[in-house]
Amino acid sequence: MKTSTFALLAGIAYLGAGLLGLVPALLMPPPPDAPPTTFTVLYGYLLGLFPVNAVHTAVHLAIGAWGIAAWRGSAEEPRVYARALTLFYGALAVLGLMPGMSTLFGVLPIHGHDVWLHAGTAAAAAYFGWRAEAQMERRTVAPERRLRMMPVARERRLGLADRRSMAYSGV
Numbered sequence: 001m002k003t004s005t006f007a008l009l010a011g012i013a014y015l016g017a018g019l020l021g022l023v024p025a026l027l028m029p030p031p032p033d034a035p036p037t038t039f040t041v042l043y044g045y046l047l048g049l050f051p052v053n054a055v056h057t058a059v060h061l062a063i064g065a066w067g068i069a070a071w072r073g074s075a076e077e078p079r080v081y082a083r084a085l086t087l088f089y090g091a092l093a094v095l096g097l098m099p100g101m102s103t104l105f106g107v108l109p110i111h112g113h114d115v116w117l118h119a120g121t122a123a124a125a126a127y128f129g130w131r132a133e134a135q136m137e138r139r140t141v142a143p144e145r146r147l148r149m150m151p152v153a154r155e156r157r158l159g160l161a162d163r164r165s166m167a168y169s170g171v
Contacts, residue, residue, distance in 0.1 A: 004071050006128040007078035010085065010121070011067020014060045021046055021057030038106035050117065051109035059108070063088075082129030090122035 020026055027044030030051065037043055043053040052060075063085070070081035092110050095101040096118065102111035110118065 001128075002078075003082055003128045003133065004075075004078040006124070007067045007081045008071035010081075010125070011064045011069075011071060013064070014067060015064025017046070018057050018060030018064055021052045021060060027052070035103045035109070035111055036106065037103050037109055039108075043109070045112075049113045051112055051114060053109060055108050056110075079129055082125045085125035086122050086129050088122075089118040089125065093119035093122055
């Protein structure tokens with residue numbers, strides 16, 4: 001898969017996650033043992049698994065839109081996008097593991113299942129951001145054998161069956 005394809009797929013995935021975070025019917029109330037947040041607009045667990053709120057949803061929408069824009073941009077933009085995702089989501093995964101930082105000062109819930117989702121995104125983005133892309137060699141000149149137009153003997157044009165019959169006939 002090319003880095004630009006990764007940027008497109010990541011953009012679609014995070015744009016979709018952001019749009020799902022805007023649907024209140026898909027948000028379950030947080031459990032009683034969830035870390036407290038001060039920003040509670042659209043706060044809940046998306047599909048009962050991922051803690052989100054309006055700020056978290058806005059970040060997902062922005063990351064998704066950036067991924068689609070990087071896919072449509074120049075050849076270097078998807079690589080920059082992948083590298084930025086690596087650093088950003090890697091940092092969020094580490095911060096989500098710290099008890100005091102799991103809500104990023106009460107504004108952005110990044111605990112629970114978000115930790116492994118962010119770590120997986122960072123790992124995939126690191127692969128696509130720093131790997132060497134395969135270079136394809138393009139031929140500009142046709143090979144020599146294609147340039148030559150040589151007549152083919154009649155026996156050879158008739159195919160294998162004709163040669164076999166010649167072998168059995170004693171010719």
